[in-house]
Amino acid sequence: MDKELVIVLDFGGQYNQLIARRVRECNVYCEVHPYTIGLDRIREMNPKGIIFTGGPNSVYGEGAPRCSEDIFELGIPILGICYGSQLMAYLLGGKVETAPVSEYGKTEVAVDGTSILFEGVSQKTVCWMSHTDYISEAPAEFTISATTPVCPVAAMEIPEKKLYATQFHPEVMHTQEGIKMLSNFVFNVCGCCGDWKMSSFAEDTIRSVREKVGGGKVLCALSGGVDSSVAAVLLSKAIGRQLTCVFVDHGLLRKNEGDEVEAVFGPQGPYDLNFIRVNCQQRFYTRLAGITEPEQKRKIIGEEFIRVFEEEAKKIGAVDFLVQGTIYPDVIESGLGKSAVIKSHHNVGGLPDCVDFKEIIEPLRLLFKDEVRKVGRELGIPEHLVNRQPFPGPGLGIRIIGEVTEEKVRIVQDADAIYREEIAKADIQGLGQYFAALTNMRSVGVMGDERTYDYAVALRAVNTTDFMTAECSDIPFEVLQRVMNRIINEVGRVNRVVYDLTSKPPGTIEFE
Ligand code: XMP
Numbered sequence: 001m002d003k004e005l006v007i008v009l010d011f012g013g014q015y016n017q018l019i020a021r022r023v024r025e026c027n028v029y030c031e032v033h034p035y036t037i038g039l040d041r042i043r044e045m046n047p048k049g050i051i052f053t054g055g056p057n058s059v060y061g062e063g064a065p066r067c068s069e070d071i072f073e074l075g076i077p078i079l080g081i082c083y084g085s086q087l088m089a090y091l092l093g094g095k096v097e098t099a100p101v102s103e104y105g106k107t108e109v110a111v112d113g114t115s116i117l118f119e120g121v122s123q124k125t126v127c128w129m130s131h132t133d134y135i136s137e138a139p140a141e142f143t144i145s146a147t148t149p150v151c152p153v154a155a156m157e158i159p160e161k162k163l164y165a166t167q168f169h170p171e172v173m174h175t176q177e178g179i180k181m182l183s184n185f186v187f188n189v190c191g192c193c194g195d196w197k198m199s200s201f202a203e204d205t206i207r208s209v210r211e212k213v214g215g216g217k218v219l220c221a222l223s224g225g226v227d228s229s230v231a232a233v234l235l236s237k238a239i240g241r242q243l244t245c246v247f248v249d250h251g252l253l254r255k256n257e258g259d260e261v262e263a264v265f266g267p268q269g270p271y272d273l274n275f276i277r278v279n280c281q282q283r284f285y286t287r288l289a290g291i292t293e294p295e296q297k298r299k300i301i302g303e304e305f306i307r308v309f310e311e312e313a314k315k316i317g318a319v320d321f322l323v324q325g326t327i328y329p330d331v332i333e334s335g336l337g338k339s340a341v342i343k344s345h346h347n348v349g350g351l352p353d354c355v356d357f358k359e360i361i362e363p364l365r366l367l368f369k370d371e372v373r374k375v376g377r378e379l380g381i382p383e384h385l386v387n388r389q390p391f392p393g394p395g396l397g398i399r400i401i402g403e404v405t406e407e408k409v410r411i412v413q414d415a416d417a418i419y420r421e422e423i424a425k426a427d428i429q430g431l432g433q434y435f436a437a438l439t440n441m442r443s444v445g446v447m448g449d450e451r452t453y454d455y456a457v458a459l460r461a462v463n464t465t466d467f468m469t470a471e472c473s474d475i476p477f478e479v480l481q482r483v484m485n486r487i488i489n490e491v492g493r494v495n496r497v498v499y500d501l502t503s504k505p506p507g508t509i510e511f512e
Contacts, residue, residue, distance in 0.1 A: 003200075004192050006049045007042070008032045011065045011083050013054030017328045018468055019081065019171040021368050022179060023051070026186045027194035031366070035065045042074065049077040049190035052084025054169065058098075058133050059083070059090040066091070077162035077189045079117075085165030086133055089156070092163075094139035101150055103129035106174055109154050115145040116188045117157065117164050120180055127154075127168035127175040134167060162189055172469055198374045202234065205363045209238040212361070213321060219313050219357075220245045220323040221305070222275075224261030225391045227325030227364055230376040232265070234363055235323050236273055237379065243323075244274040246312045248305060251281025251409060252395030255417040264385065278308055288397065288404040294512035297404065301394040313357070320358040327364050327372055368466045389433050390467070398512040402440035407493070408455075412438040414491045415457045419483050423461075426479045432470060434461035436487075437511045445495030447488075456496035457487055462509055470504040 006023050008030060010016045016032050023030035028048070035052075042050070050071070057064040069091040072078065080088035086096045107129040111118040135153040138144055146155035146166070155166045164185060170178035186192050220232045222245040235243050245265060249258040258277070266275050287300050313319035364372050369390060376386040392398060399416075400408045416436040423434060437458045445452040459480065464470035484497040500507075 003029050003196055004194075005045060005047045006030045006051065006186060006190060006192070007045060007047045008051045008053060009035045009037070009067065009084075011035050011053050011055035011087065012057065013081075013083065015169060015171050015468065016053045017366065017368070018466060019051055019053060019182075020366070021328075021371060021466070022171045022182050023186055024196070024198075024371070025179070026183050026192070027196050028186050028192045029196040029200075035067050039068060039070055039074065042071070042076070047076060048192050049079070049186065051185075052078065052080040052087060054082030054084060054130070057083060059086050059096050072161070072163060075162075077185070078164070079185050079189075080163075080165035081171070082131055082167060082169060085156070085167050086135055088163065088165045089135040089137075089139055089142075089153070092139040092142075094135055094142070094153075095137035096133050097136040098132060099134040099150060102132045103134075103148065103150050104131075105129065107148050107150075107168065109146050109148050109168060111146040111155065112144075115155070115157060116159065117155070117166075117181055117184050118145065119184050119188060121177045121184075125175075125177050127166075127170070127178070128172045129168050131167060135165075164189065173465065174469065198371065199378045201367075202375050202378045205234060206238040209235060209361065209363060212359075213239050213242065216242065216320040217316065217318055218243045218321040218323055218361070219309060219316070219319045221309060221325070222247045222261070222265060223325070223391065223393060224257065224264065225325070226369065226376065226386065226388050227327050227372055227390070229265075229325070229385055229388075230372050230379065230381065231323055231325035231363055232273065233271065233379050233381055234375070235361075236271065241272075241274060244276060244312075244316055244319075246309055247275065247277045248308050249277060249279045249281060250284040250301065250305070250395065250397075251406070252284065252301070252397045252404070254391065254396070254420075255413040257391075276312060278312060280308060283308075284397075285404070285406055285409075290403060292402045294398065297397055297512065298394050301397050305393070310357075321361050322357040322359075323361045323363070325364055325372075326362040328366055328368050368468075370465055389431070389435075392510055398510050399435060399437040401438065401511055408438050411455065411491055411493055412436055412457070415487045415494065415497075418486045418490060419459055422479060422483045422486065423475075426476070428473075428475060428479065430463065431473050431475075432462050432464035432467070433509055434459075434473065434475075436460075439498070439511075441496075443496055447495065452495040454493050454495035456498055457491070457494050458498050458500050458511070459483060460500045460509070460511075462504070464504070464509070467509065468504075470509055472501045472503055475499075 008020050020030040020032050090096050106126050109127045138153045138156045142156040148154050157164045170181040222228045222232050373386050419436045439456045441456045461473035462470035463473050
């Protein structure tokens with residue numbers, strides 16, 4: 001490979017791709033590989049640096065993921081993070097133990113400013129910790145370069161051998177100077193120069209899709225959201241009219257969304273695409289009747305989706321490939337690899353085992369939402385489309401807690417439309433995602449001297465850059481009050497409106 005490469009070795013943590021993406025932000029190409037990858041393959045790839053991820057295991061645990069200690073002899077700079085740091089300590093003769101107190105969350109860390117990993121970082125800096133084990137004794141040769149009151153070895157290093165380790169997670173935004181630390185590793189330790197760009201990603205992908213597809217026909221699952229729109233335009237640039245985009249209106253879309261999507265991608269829109277809209281609302285409502293368990297709902301919606309695509313593909317005939325706009329957070333939270341399952345995102349873990357396509361192409365699988373937006377801009381997609389707020393594949397199905405019914409869909413559509421209208425009127429900028437959801441709670445209220453017993457609508461708004469972590473947005477109280485008033489007055493069967501303050505973690509952005 002002629003471009004600079006840093007590889008991330010995946011030991012099963014939640015933030016593996018986030019590390020890769022932070023490195024790509026430094027304009028250095030970065031890929032995640034399983035920890036089982038052989039040393040020969042690593043030598044062949046010739047990376048400028050290696051990063052070990054965190055993970056849920058203890059290094060002493062049965063079946064704990066471990067790599068060969070010969071990796072430290074390759075002469076390639078290595079940064080171990082969290083579990084990765086403990087593994088480095090363990091393999092090189094240090095001591096790892098259960099910490100007397102687990103550290104979880106933002107923690108003040110005292111760093112040694114003479115370490116090149118911490119060059120330009122404040123002496124006391126807030127870092128994100130999430131661990132029960134810790135390094136109680138660094139291996140001989142290592143110097144300790146950071147501590148916390150709980151953690152005697154919050155970071156350690158052997159600069160001559162270019163081995164570095166941090167107990168905390170520099171890749172998450174909560175580590176206030178984490179990006180500085182990672183860029184110190186990439187540039188100062190690994191010696192990268194940073195000449196890779198997102199446009200190379202679009203060009204490489206278009207080339208590899210052309211090669212893979214040859215003269216075959218391809219169907220794209222288009223939802224009108226940012227991800228599938230970018231995937232569709234990318235594919236259309238690669239293979240033109242060999243592509244057909246199918247838009248399924250499953251009755252779980254936002255108010256008027258079906259028509260809006262058709263206006264952009266249909267025959268009246270700016271793109272030269274084969275576009276088919278399938279209206280099958282009742283089919284989904286029937287399948288979802290009586291189902292309350294979130295994972296079951298997701299799987300049903302995912303399966304039904306695929307069945308609709310299969311039917312459409314049969315009508316077109318000889319379709320080999322299905323394209324989906326799956327992006328990285330969808331993959332990781334569906335529990336692929338060794339990470340824990342958070343939820344089955346409908347275009348990943350929610351797929352049925354048996355799918356009637358030769359292959360599924362997911363060109364954006366390694367990217368995060370804002371990286372997808374960058375690709376969208378590279379492809380010349382208009383800003384209002386690139387900046388659309390994300391909408392999940394299972395749609396309102398996962399914003400209605402409990403059973404989905406047509407009436408509940410109507411309630412949440414109307415409430416959400418009011419919420420979005422008022423946010424737009426108030427011209428509030430910078431929100432990552434905001435929407436109304438329908439809780440499964442009914443409570444007693446009073447309206448016009450009458451007792452009511454109706455639903456509570458939950459309003460959610462989060463600030464986030466990567467959708468892996470998020471914080472509740474500080475929407476002005478008078479805007480929230482206006483939204484509440486309008487929802488209570490204009491949307492039938494709602495007598496209560498609540499605002500969700502939860503960040504992610506511990507919450508997720510969607511409700512199911
Ligand atoms: P959570 O709820 O997991 O959401 O914190 C993170 C981001 O992913 C979106 N999301 C999905 N997107 N299919 C998708 O395409 C899904 O099944 C799905 N579930 C959640 C969610 O809207 C947020 O942007």
